[in-house]
Amino acid sequence: METSGCNFTNSQKESCAVSLMRDTIEELSVRDGISYENALLCFATSKVYGALFDYDTGIWRESPDYLLNLYDYCNSQKMNNIV
Numbered sequence: 190m191e192t193s194g195c196n197f198t199n200s201q202k203e204s205c206a207v208s209l210m211r212d213t214i215e216e217l218s219v220r221d222g223i224s225y226e227n228a229l230l231c232f233a234t235s236k237v238y239g240a241l242f243d244y245d246t247g248i249w250r251e252s253p254d255y256l257l258n259l260y261d262y263c264n265s266q267k268m269n270n271i272v
Contacts, residue, residue, distance in 0.1 A: 199244065206241050206249040213253040217260070236263050 197205075210232065218228035232238055237260045241248050248256065 202244045202249050203242070206244075209249060209251065209253060209256060210238075210241060213256040213260070216253050216257050220257075232260065235260055 214225060214228045214232050217223075217232060218225045221228065223231075237248075237256065240246050240259075241256065248259070
């Protein structure tokens with residue numbers, strides 16, 4: 190989505206981020222067969238959560254699929270660092 194030339198307020202960015210997070214958590218819940226609450230806990234403790242609400246990253250503009258892929262990538266990197 191092209192947003193150059195548009196100035197979004199932090200309130201607008203937060204609204205987009207929260208909506209995106211809710212949709213992503215719903216997808217995570219269905220995909221992994223876990224409750225929405227458990228999916229929320231998993232997501233909220235991930236690095237992606239912090240990046241989503243760091244509006245300079247621009248992640249708040251993305252789709253739930255993008256965010257879920259980013260979440261999966263970050264979790265796979267965490268696991269690879271342990272092994």
